[in-house]
Amino acid sequence: MEIIEKASAKINLGLDVLYKRDDGYHELEMIMASVDLSDYLTFTALDEDKIVITTDNGFLPVDGKNNIYQTIEIIKQHYAITKGVHVDLKKRIPVAAGLGGGSSDAAATFRGLNRLFELNMTYEDMAALSIPVGTDVPYCIYSRTALVKGVGEKVIPLARPIPQCWVVLVKPKLSVSTPKVFARLSLDDVTHPRIDKLQEAIETNDYDMLTRYLGNSLETYTMKKHPVVRQIKEKMLQFGADAAVMSGSGPTVFALCRKQSRAQRVANGLKGFCEEVYVVRTLNQ
Numbered sequence: 001m002e003i004i005e006k007a008s009a010k011i012n013l014g015l016d017v018l019y020k021r022d023d024g025y026h027e028l029e030m031i032m033a034s035v036d037l038s039d040y041l042t043f044t045a046l047d048e049d050k051i052v053i054t055t056d057n058g059f060l061p062v063d064g065k066n067n068i069y070q071t072i073e074i075i076k077q078h079y080a081i082t083k084g085v086h087v088d089l090k091k092r093i094p095v096a097a098g099l100g101g102g103s104s105d106a107a108a109t110f111r112g113l114n115r116l117f118e119l120n121m122t123y124e125d126m127a128a129l130s131i132p133v134g135t136d137v138p139y140c141i142y143s144r145t146a147l148v149k150g151v152g153e154k155v156i157p158l159a160r161p162i163p164q165c166w167v168v169l170v171k172p173k174l175s176v177s178t179p180k181v182f183a184r185l186s187l188d189d190v191t192h193p194r195i196d197k198l199q200e201a202i203e204t205n206d207y208d209m210l211t212r213y214l215g216n217s218l219e220t221y222t223m224k225k226h227p228v229v230r231q232i233k234e235k236m237l238q239f240g241a242d243a244a245v246m247s248g249s250g251p252t253v254f255a256l257c258r259k260q261s262r263a264q265r266v267a268n269g270l271k272g273f274c275e276e277v278y279v280v281r282t283l284n285q
């Protein structure tokens, strides 16, 4: 039997770093949503007890460094599964972009193996097992508009999706190390987006309010280190985006546009500047 799961990219509409905890991790408050830019994973059970990952992306590790591999190991161990698993990954989400690609693949692996081995895990069960793989995995298991707290383990789905709009994603040719960003961040200097206002905007389906309150505490740090990230944001606004902000620890910046034609204009304006430009929709969930 073959099981297919879709793993969608996430964006952080709001990311507030509250404080550093004693264990070194940062307490966060975020509003997250998923967009229609997705990897596809196909799962097959193997009689032999081994984990095999194949992918069309030649640069990704296919061993224990891959989030998919780590997730399968956790599930196999937790449920004492002696069968093996083959996963074929069609990679579409840019890697190390701030779009949670690896986390989303891990989340799809939880959902996929749940079906493949009929484990009856709830989303809560999956989220509880998933944190060692990555702090974005719990959100990606739900993969719907949510308020996310703690280090990422508390996922509270919102009653409505974000107001329908177009999202332009632009990734410059550089990678950002999330651990380094958190380690070097000066908490005295960060700005604090109003997560409560973002939540209110979504719950009242108020697109204009949503665009006013986008914000990310990690943005200033990453922009100082990589000025191109600021340039992308400025250009997006110049080309008519309703709002723009960096996602996660970057370097991808996303813009929101009410109209498709405007999103296309923003994308065309950025194409000469950056190689990776995508126009996508938010998922209606």
Ligand SMILES: C[C@](O)(CO)[C@H](O)COP(=O)(O)OP(=O)(O)OC[C@H]1O[C@@H](n2ccc(N)nc2=O)[C@H](O)[C@@H]1O
Pocket (backbone or CB within 6 Å): 012, 015, 024, 025, 026, 027, 028, 098, 103, 133, 134, 135, 136, 150, 151, 152, 178, 179, 182, 183, 247, 248, 249
């Ligand atoms: C910034 C976000 O993208 C927001 O969605 C995520 O929290 C980061 O998710 P990620 O890239 O999967 O990163 P993880 O592998 O979970 O964490 C990498 C490192 O970032 C730091 N980290 C991460 C999350 C968090 N709440 N506090 C932290 O201080 C920790 O040093 C951790 O070892």
Ligand SMILES: Nc1ncnc2c1ncn2[C@@H]1O[C@H](COP(=O)(O)OP(=O)(O)OP(=O)(O)O)[C@@H](O)[C@H]1O
Pocket (backbone or CB within 6 Å): 060, 061, 065, 066, 067, 068, 094, 095, 096, 097, 098, 099, 100, 101, 102, 103, 105, 106, 134, 136, 178, 248, 249, 250
């Ligand atoms: N399945 C996977 N897909 C993508 N990257 C993976 C995967 N497994 C392991 N990695 C490694 O994880 C690193 C980060 O990749 P990923 O695309 O998840 O980052 P990201 O989008 O910045 O995540 P986040 O937004 O959660 O910070 C890369 O160096 C990559 O080699």
